Amino acid sequence: MAKKTIELIVNGDHYEVAIDPWRTLAEVLREDLRLTGTKIGCNQGDCGACTVIVDGRTVSSCLTLAVECHHREITTIEGLAKSPQELHPLQQAFIDKGAVQCGFCTGGMILSAKHLLDRNPNPDEEQIRKGLSGNLCRCTGYNKIVEAIGHASRQMASCKEG
Amino acid sequence: MNNNPAIIGASLPRLDARDKVTGRSIYVDDMMLPGMLYGALLRSPLPHARIKRIDVSKARALKGVKDVIVGADTPQIRYGNWRLVPQSQDELPLAVDKVRFLGDEVAAVAALDKETAERACQLIEVEYEELPGLFTVEDATAEGAAIIHDDSPGNVSLNRKITYGDLEAGFKRADYVRDDVFTVHAVSHAYMEPCSSIAAPDEGGRVTLWTSTQVPYIVQCLLAATLGLPENHVRVIKPNVGGGFGGKMELRPWEFCAAFMALRTGRPVKFTLNREQELAFGRRRHAMTIHSKVGFTKDGKITAKDFNVLLDGGAYNSMGPTATFLCGNFGAMLYRYPAYRYLGRHVYTNKPPAGAMRGFGAPQALFAAESQMNMAAAELGIDPIELRIINAMETGDEIPEVATISSCGFKESLVKVREMSGWDAKRKEKSPGRGIGVGCYSFISGGVFNWFNTKYNFATAEVRVFEDGTAHLLTMATDIGQGSDHTLRQILAAELGIGIEKIRLTAADTAVTPKADLGTWGSRVTLMSGNAVIDAARKIKEMLIPVIFSQFDLNQIHDVAFEGDRVFAKARPDKGLTFGECVYKALRGRRGEPLTAFGAYTPRNRGLVSPAFSFGAQVAEVEVDQETGLIKVQKMYTAHDCGVPINKMGVEGQLEGSIHMGLGYALMEDFVMKDGRTLNTNFLDYKIPTAQDMPPGESVEIDTYEPEGPFGAKEAGEGLVSPTAPAIAEAVHHATGYRCMDLPITPPKVLKGIGKLK
Numbered sequence: 001m002a003k004k005t006i007e008l009i010v011n012g013d014h015y016e017v018a019i020d021p022w023r024t025l026a027e028v029l030r031e032d033l034r035l036t037g038t039k040i041g042c043n044q045g046d047c048g049a050c051t052v053i054v055d056g057r058t059v060s061s062c063l064t065l066a067v068e069c070h071h072r073e074i075t076t077i078e079g080l081a082k083s084p085q086e087l088h089p090l091q092q093a094f095i096d097k098g099a100v101q102c103g104f105c106t107g108g109m110i111l112s113a114k115h116l117l118d119r120n121p122n123p124d125e126e127q128i129r130k131g132l133s134g135n136l137c138r139c140t141g142y143n144k145i146v147e148a149i150g151h152a153s154r155q156m157a158s159c160k161e162g
Numbered sequence: 163m164n165n166n167p168a169i170i171g172a173s174l175p176r177l178d179a180r181d182k183v184t185g186r187s188i189y190v191d192d193m194m195l196p197g198m199l200y201g202a203l204l205r206s207p208l209p210h211a212r213i214k215r216i217d218v219s220k221a222r223a224l225k226g227v228k229d230v231i232v233g234a235d236t237p238q239i240r241y242g243n244w245r246l247v248p249q250s251q252d253e254l255p256l257a258v259d260k261v262r263f264l265g266d267e268v269a270a271v272a273a274l275d276k277e278t279a280e281r282a283c284q285l286i287e288v289e290y291e292e293l294p295g296l297f298t299v300e301d302a303t304a305e306g307a308a309i310i311h312d313d314s315p316g317n318v319s320l321n322r323k324i325t326y327g328d329l330e331a332g333f334k335r336a337d338y339v340r341d342d343v344f345t346v347h348a349v350s351h352a353y354m355e356p357c358s359s360i361a362a363p364d365e366g367g368r369v370t371l372w373t374s375t376q377v378p379y380i381v382q383c384l385l386a387a388t389l390g391l392p393e394n395h396v397r398v399i400k401p402n403v404g405g406g407f408g409g410k411m412e413l414r415p416w417e418f419c420a421a422f423m424a425l426r427t428g429r430p431v432k433f434t435l436n437r438e439q440e441l442a443f444g445r446r447r448h449a450m451t452i453h454s455k456v457g458f459t460k461d462g463k464i465t466a467k468d469f470n471v472l473l474d475g476g477a478y479n480s481m482g483p484t485a486t487f488l489c490g491n492f493g494a495m496l497y498r499y500p501a502y503r504y505l506g507r508h509v510y511t512n513k514p515p516a517g518a519m520r521g522f523g524a525p526q527a528l529f530a531a532e533s534q535m536n537m538a539a540a541e542l543g544i545d546p547i548e549l550r551i552i553n554a555m556e557t558g559d560e561i562p563e564v565a566t567i568s569s570c571g572f573k574e575s576l577v578k579v580r581e582m583s584g585w586d587a588k589r590k591e592k593s594p595g596r597g598i599g600v601g602c603y604s605f606i607s608g609g610v611f612n613w614f615n616t617k618y619n620f621a622t623a624e625v626r627v628f629e630d631g632t633a634h635l636l637t638m639a640t641d642i643g644q645g646s647d648h649t650l651r652q653i654l655a656a657e658l659g660i661g662i663e664k665i666r667l668t669a670a671d672t673a674v675t676p677k678a679d680l681g682t683w684g685s686r687v688t689l690m691s692g693n694a695v696i697d698a699a700r701k702i703k704e705m706l707i708p709v710i711f712s713q714f715d716l717n718q719i720h721d722v723a724f725e726g727d728r729v730f731a732k733a734r735p736d737k738g739l740t741f742g743e744c745v746y747k748a749l750r751g752r753r754g755e756p757l758t759a760f761g762a763y764t765p766r767n768r769g770l771v772s773p774a775f776s777f778g779a780q781v782a783e784v785e786v787d788q789e790t791g792l793i794k795v796q797k798m799y800t801a802h803d804c805g806v807p808i809n810k811m812g813v814e815g816q817l818e819g820s821i822h823m824g825l826g827y828a829l830m831e832d833f834v835m836k837d838g839r840t841l842n843t844n845f846l847d848y849k850i851p852t853a854q855d856m857p858p859g860e861s862v863e864i865d866t867y868e869p870e871g872p873f874g875a876k877e878a879g880e881g882l883v884s885p886t887a888p889a890i891a892e893a894v895h896h897a898t899g900y901r902c903m904d905l906p907i908t909p910p911k912v913l914k915g916i917g918k919l920k
Binding site for chain 2: 042137140
């Protein structure tokens with residue numbers, strides 16, 4: 001099959017890649033763009049480690065064909081911080097609250113959390129848990145992740161007020 | 163004693179977390195090397211068969227294929243972690259003559275891309291002669307059963323016995339004897355990172371392997387052995403690892419195939435497994451049939467226990483011999499057993515091998531033992547927590563010929579968990595569908611046993627210090643996500659009195675970090691590697707202390723302190739130097755000889771099992787829907803004794819992760835198998851708890867000090883996985899009257915148990 005040339009806008013950068021049309025967004029991000037913060041935990045759309053944000057919505061990049069993302073805006077975990085010095089409040093909260101262990105689910109968790117806070121800046125615990133129900137973690141038992149997201153949402157609210 | 167409370171016992175964020183939240187941390191599958199080839203494995207489609215013929219010619223002819231290997235191409239050297247008992251080493255990297263489980267590796271391909279490698283595997287022709295498959299321990303041990311390994315007639319690969327006290331007299335003295343059979347199932351480690359390995363040829367016929375492992379030293383030794391190379395020709399490097407839980411603690415066929423084909427082709431070779439392969443063919447926790455007989459006096463004192471266990475080992479020994487031993491050990495932990503007899507039999511079946519998994523024989527033993535305590539309590543008319551207090555081990559207790567318990571906060575844990583959970587009131591309350599139950603645990607802080615037969619110390623560390631006030635810690639200790647790199651940095655920082663951020667860490671590279679370290683398993687890292695770090699740091703301090711005496715003309719009765727990046731006379735803090743200045747002066751005095759020191763730890767005079775034991779008690783509150791049988795765990799309460807916690811936040815993370823895994827084990831995780839084939843090979847069908855399933859929890863650390871541990875610490879990562887299932891089972895019984903004797907506790911079993919389903 002002929003390769004397709006597509007343009008991806010990832011974390012604000014434009015990339016032109018010629019790819020086999022059957023390749024997934026996760027593969028192209030990891031192998032062609034070498035943005036390896038997006039992890040493949042199951043390649044079946046079940047674990048959420050490959051979560052990225054495409055045009056404001058979270059997707060499992062292992063179930064998304066890269067060609068579907070032609071000209072679309074993609075945010076990966078590498079693009080979340082404003083600068084290397086200034087982390088996103090969610091990232092900082094994950095560090096401070098001990099929400100990171102092996103780190104393999106972390107990128108997907110944070111992007112799912114970001115999507116949740118974008119829609120609901122002040123979620124209660126149940127809403128946070130629901131928002132994470134597509135992301136599996138085997139190390140933390142989720143409680144510190146939930147705590148970190150609650151903490152970040154409060155931080156972000158107080159920043160806005162201030 | 164700890165003189166650095168800002169570091170030891172604090173809740174400190176981990177230094178590796180920043181890279182992990184920004185996506186910068188590198189795991190093996192993130193790596194690509196120039197000229198790298200992609201590997202794929204051909205696995206047996208049959209559970210038990212003789213290989214008659216293999217033809218790889220079509221695969222070899224496929225465009226883009228660079229190498230194809232089968233067992234006959236390899237040195238055919240058997241391996242296994244139990245080097246101490248060579249006849250237990252029953253695996254070959256690629257099958258020769260025979261396959262023993264559906265998924266047994268038969269051939270490997272290296273090609274220019276993944277798709278070509280997979281396609282080439284499908285072009286390999288294998289002719290099999292099918293043999294009878296044995297899928298249960300009962301079938302495998304039946305008279306006349308087919309033989310899975312020729313040197314194990316009867317398919318029992320190992321018998322393990324533990325006996326002490328007068329069993330017969332113990333049961334004679336008993337007023338009440340329980341005799342029960344429990345069965346527990348196999349579950350997956352389900353670490354989030356599928357296994358991945360890259361091997362690259364190195365100069366002089368050497369090879370470097372980057373691999374997702376918990377045991378770089380063991381992989382180095384066994385890989386060298388199977389390749390027929392000197393140990394020093396193999397370098398193993400562990401990058402970030404996405405969890406292991408026991409599932410990554412052996413040499414694996416793809417590690418061998420990557421290295422072997424890298425040497426043959428002169429190019430790097432990468433293998434990465436997918437989730438389907440992980441679940442279908444991966445290691446798992448042992449399923450067991452546990453026959454337990456225990457006697458009590460009428461006032462609740464245990465008099466004797468007879469514990470018989472059949473372990474379903476699957477096709478190879480893997481870590482089964484250790485699980486067999488530890489299961490027996492934990493069958494008689496927690497309480498004072500005047501007489502005990504254990505017989506564990508490790509049975510081969512034609513299923514994917516069971517191996518080490520968090521708890522390592524303890525979750526199974528303790529599900530049976532703790533359930534039986536709950537059942538006995540009911541019959542004896544004694545409260546379950548009270549029955550435990552009557553029999554609980556204490557500091558100074560001896561397990562005959564096995565160990566002396568040098569710290570034990572078990573009774574305190576029981577008292578605390580009773581109080582914090584509101585046990586007494588809730589236990590008396592009888593509201594339908596609501597229940598509360600207790601389960602307890604003890605665990606090892608690393609093993610005294612040397613099944614790997616290493617000639618080196620069990621744990622080592624090298625510490626270098628520099629005139630800029632920084633230090634470099636080199637250790638083969640293996641952080642697989644639990645945070646041990648951070649813990650070891652904390653221990654070094656506390657000992658040298660410098661900031662954690664001043665410590666560079668190089669870990670788990672067998673060509674660079676000091677030999678040896680047995681890896682991450684059995685909750686050994688904090689205690690063993692921590693002690694090695696302290697040993698090295700103290701040697702460094704011996705090099706620095708003379709500087710202070712000379713510089714300030716101190717009387718020799720002074721003591722020297724290391725705190726706040728300074729080295730000074732304890733009684734005269736003004737008489738001191740910054741850490742960096744002190745190193746500078748020592749370096750001058752040594753005429754340029756760098757300040758570097760090696761530390762080591764190997765347990766001495768600590769019995770046969772472990773240098774130290776953790777203890778704890780857990781209470782589960784559940785609500786059971788009487789119509790559907792669905793169980794909702796409302797809350798978990800835990801009181802546990804891990805000695806002095808080094809990093810409180812890290813300990814909490816281990817506890818919460820353990821509850822997650824214990825909850826999955828108790829209620830939902832289970833392999834569905836038919837004729838040796840695993841049917842649930844994705845996370846929709848193999849369910850692990852999600853964020854919505856996790857109950858809230860409360861926990862308390864019982865204050866103890868373990869004299870053998872670094873700063874008084876002992877294990878916290880593994881034992882806590884054991885009490886959850888028996889606590890939930892007891893809570894379900896309290897709620898419904900249904901007693902689970904066979905995990906997991908599923909809604910149909912509950913409904914049958916309460917007579918609502920036939």
